[in-house]
Amino acid sequence: MTSQAADGPDTVAATRRSKITPEREREFFDAVLEQIRECGYDSVTMEGVAASTRCSKSTLYRQWKTKPQFVAAALRASRRVRFAGIDTGSLAEDLRQAARAAGDWSVKDTRLMQALGHAVTADQELAQALREALILPEVAALREMLGRGVERGEVPADHPALEYVPAMLFGVLRVRPVLCGQYADSGYLVRFVEATVLPALGLTEDPGHRSRDD
Amino acid sequence: MTSQAADGPDTVAATRRSKITPEREREFFDAVLEQIRECGYDSVTMEGVAASTRCSKSTLYRQWKTKPQFVAAALRASRRVRFAGIDTGSLAEDLRQAARAAGDWSVKDTRLMQALGHAVTADQELAQALREALILPEVAALREMLGRGVERGEVPADHPALEYVPAMLFGVLRVRPVLCGQYADSGYLVRFVEATVLPALGLTEDPGHRSRDD
DNA sequence: GTGTACCGATACGCATGAGTACCGGTACAC
DNA sequence: GTGTACCGGTACTCATGCGTATCGGTACAC
Numbered sequence: 001m002t003s004q005a006a007d008g009p010d011t012v013a014a015t016r017r018s019k020i021t022p023e024r025e026r027e028f029f030d031a032v033l034e035q036i037r038e039c040g041y042d043s044v045t046m047e048g049v050a051a052s053t054r055c056s057k058s059t060l061y062r063q064w065k066t067k068p069q070f071v072a073a074a075l076r077a078s079r080r081v082r083f084a085g086i087d088t089g090s091l092a093e094d095l096r097q098a099a100r101a102a103g104d105w106s107v108k109d110t111r112l113m114q115a116l117g118h119a120v121t122a123d124q125e126l127a128q129a130l131r132e133a134l135i136l137p138e139v140a141a142l143r144e145m146l147g148r149g150v151e152r153g154e155v156p157a158d159h160p161a162l163e164y165v166p167a168m169l170f171g172v173l174r175v176r177p178v179l180c181g182q183y184a185d186s187g188y189l190v191r192f193v194e195a196t197v198l199p200a201l202g203l204t205e206d207p208g209h210r211s212r213d214d
Numbered sequence: 215m216t217s218q219a220a221d222g223p224d225t226v227a228a229t230r231r232s233k234i235t236p237e238r239e240r241e242f243f244d245a246v247l248e249q250i251r252e253c254g255y256d257s258v259t260m261e262g263v264a265a266s267t268r269c270s271k272s273t274l275y276r277q278w279k280t281k282p283q284f285v286a287a288a289l290r291a292s293r294r295v296r297f298a299g300i301d302t303g304s305l306a307e308d309l310r311q312a313a314r315a316a317g318d319w320s321v322k323d324t325r326l327m328q329a330l331g332h333a334v335t336a337d338q339e340l341a342q343a344l345r346e347a348l349i350l351p352e353v354a355a356l357r358e359m360l361g362r363g364v365e366r367g368e369v370p371a372d373h374p375a376l377e378y379v380p381a382m383l384f385g386v387l388r389v390r391p392v393l394c395g396q397y398a399d400s401g402y403l404v405r406f407v408e409a410t411v412l413p414a415l416g417l418t419e420d421p422g423h424r425s426r427d428d
Numbered sequence: 429g430t431g432t433a434c435c436g437a438t439a440c441g442c443a444t445g446a447g448t449a450c451c452g453g454t455a456c457a458c
Numbered sequence: 459g460t461g462t463a464c465c466g467g468t469a470c471t472c473a474t475g476c477g478t479a480t481c482g483g484t485a486c487a488c
Contacts, residue, residue, distance in 0.1 A: 019434055019485080040332040042256035045475060056436040061477065113392065117328045118254040135392060160409035164386070167393055168410060171385025172378070178327065178349060179381055195374035196382060196414040233455080233464055259445060270466040275447065 018063065027053050028060065029074035036071065037111040041119040046070070068119075072129035079133040083141035091149030092203045098142065098169070099193040103186025106173050109134055110183060113174070139166045154203065161200040168197055232277065241267050242274065243288035250285065251325040255333040260284070282333075286343035293347040297355035305363030306417045312356065312383070313407040317400025320387050323348055324397060327388070353380045368417065375414040382411055 031053045035044045046067055050057045064070035082105050086097045113134060120127035146165060150157045172192050176184040184192075198204055234242075245267045249258045260281055264271045278284035296319050300311045327348060334341035360379060364371045386406050390398040398406075412418055 040256070040336075042254070046477085047475070050436095054436090056438090057477085058437080058479090059435060062434080065477095067476075114331045117331055117392075122254075131392070139393065160405075161413065164406055164410050167386045167389055167406070168382060170393065171387075171389040172381045173385075174388045175381055175385040178331075178345070179353065179384065191374075192378055192381070196378050196410065199375065199416070200410040200413045202413070260447085261445070264466095268466090270468085271447085272449090272467080273465060276464080279447095281446075 020059070020063065026077070028055070028070075029077050032071060032074050033078060033112060036115045037108065040115045041071070044071075068123040068126050071116075071119075072123075072125045075126075075129040075133040079137060081137040081141050083138055083145065086141075086145060087148065089152075091146065091152070091154045091201070092198050094145045094149070095165075095193050095197055095203075096190050098145065099189035100186045102169065102173060103184060103189045106185075106189070107183045110173055110177065114177075135170075138170075142166050142169065155201050159201060161197075165197060165201070168200075169193075234273070234277065238269075240291070242269070242284075243291050246285060246288050247292060247326060250329045251322065254329045255285070258285075282337040282340050285330075285333075286337075286339045289340075289343040289347040293351060295351040295355050297352055297359065300355075300359060301362065303366075305360065305366070305368045305415070306412050308359045308363070309379075309407050309411055309417075310404050312359065313403035314400045316383065316387060317398060317403045320399075320403070321397045324387055324391065328391075349384075352384075356380050356383065369415050373415060375416075379411060379415070382414075383407075 028049065032044060032049045035048055035052070044067075046057055046060055049070075050060055060070060064073055082101055083098050086094050086101065088094050088097060113130070116126070116130055120130050142165065146155070146162055149155050150159075150162070155162065169189075172189070173184050176182070176188070242263065246258060246263045249262055249266065258281075260271050260274050263284075264274055274284060278287055296315055297312050300308050300315065302308050302311060327344070330340070330344055334344050356379065360369070360376055363369050364373075364376070369376065383403075386403070387398050390396065390402070
């Protein structure tokens with residue numbers, strides 16, 4: 001209970017009272033997220049993280065009060081928008097690119113979400129961190145992409161399928177392992193987008209011509 | 215192993231050496247699945263199941279060797295096909311009915327799948343039981359439904375979207391909670407089917423007329 | 429050089445849960 | 459009635475993990 005050591009909950013490097021560099025902190029975060037992907041949230045132990053990063057359990061507990069707070073901090077710190085930068089000028093091509101991009105990180109993020117899926121129902125902070133780190137940024141980027149398509153007149157603004165595009169994409173990412181036993185790769189996702197998302201949005205250039213090449 | 219006493223791994227009442235009636239067995243299975251939905255697989259304890267069913271831990275361990283075997287047996291015993299019996303003569307209406315039906319059990323089954331999602335990566339028997347109990351029967355029923363539509367000529371047999379329909383439906387079931395914070399209800403699922411699945415299959419009667427009533 | 433404060437290591441208390449062992453009660457077979 | 463075998467209860471062993479406490483080393487401030 002040191003008084004002024006009340007550092008923010010997620011990062012500690014801001015208060016330079018700690019000798020843990022931001023790079024070192026990243027190692028902790030990467031390690032715990034990786035172990036969660038591997039073994040599930042419940043099976044991850046602070047001891048295991050400490051061992052794999054060759055730090056001491058004390059060090060972790062000095063910076064973060066509890067395991068869920070530690071994990072939540074790790075999630076917040078790895079917030080990234082994978083869909084950022086996709087803007088080809090065509091909504092259909094944007095969506096294909098998004099599918100391709102999703103295939104690249106889908107394994108890691110899908111496993112993480114799967115592993116955290118039930119832990120978040122027990123810890124509110126964890127749930128919020130997961131949403132803000134992995135879900136909302138991607139959904140927002142996707143909606144932006146769709147918004148540009150609407151502005152260009154490629155899709156009517158009130159098209160009923162618009163609001164379901166994120167659910168379609170993230171949904172197929174999430175069920176593919178349980179349906180087929182393997183994670184969705186870029187090829188599968190692109191085919192999915194072309195077979196379902198684009199037609200649902202009315203984006204197939206010539207509906208009579210079926211352009212499958214597999 | 216033992217020749218005729220080789221009771222199936224999932225039910226024990228077949229060998230009437232046990233005094234546990236099938237109804238009693240169902241109570242055990244219902245209890246453990248319910249607790250898994252509530253607390254997650256790891257947090258479920260044999261002690262908790264025994265307490266909630268007012269039986270003894272010994273009783274459970276006499277019938278099932280380990281916790282994963284017990285859970286796998288419970289899964290196999292609750293195998294049911296929810297989509298069975300849907301056959302309206304129209305694929306579009308079949309799919310709407312399926313969506314409506316899915317809304318009814320989606321909460322229970324989605325929570326169960328979510329809760330088991332990571333445990334199955336560690337236990338092979340559990341994974342197989344989950345697939346055979348909750349996944350494959352529904353997918354098969356769905357594919358049958360689609361097959362009938364193809365036979366009736368409503369959709370060409372090689373329509374590229376056909377193979378993705380199960381992924382779309384189960385996908386949206388699975389991501390809805392994490393996207394919106396609530397489980398998918400029947401209304402949402404029907405709207406989803408009408409906005410995405412039917413158009414992707416080319417099943418919108420008059421493409422120009424947008425039939426939304428919300 | 430001296431001191432402060434953080435790091436790593438280790439050991440510990442405490443709780444919890446898997447799976448086992450034992451024991452008395454009882455229902456059913458015969 | 460007698461015996462068998464299963465049920466429920468409880469106590470036990472063993473392992474594991476959270477979170478805390480303690481201690482020596484050391485880097486950096488001044």
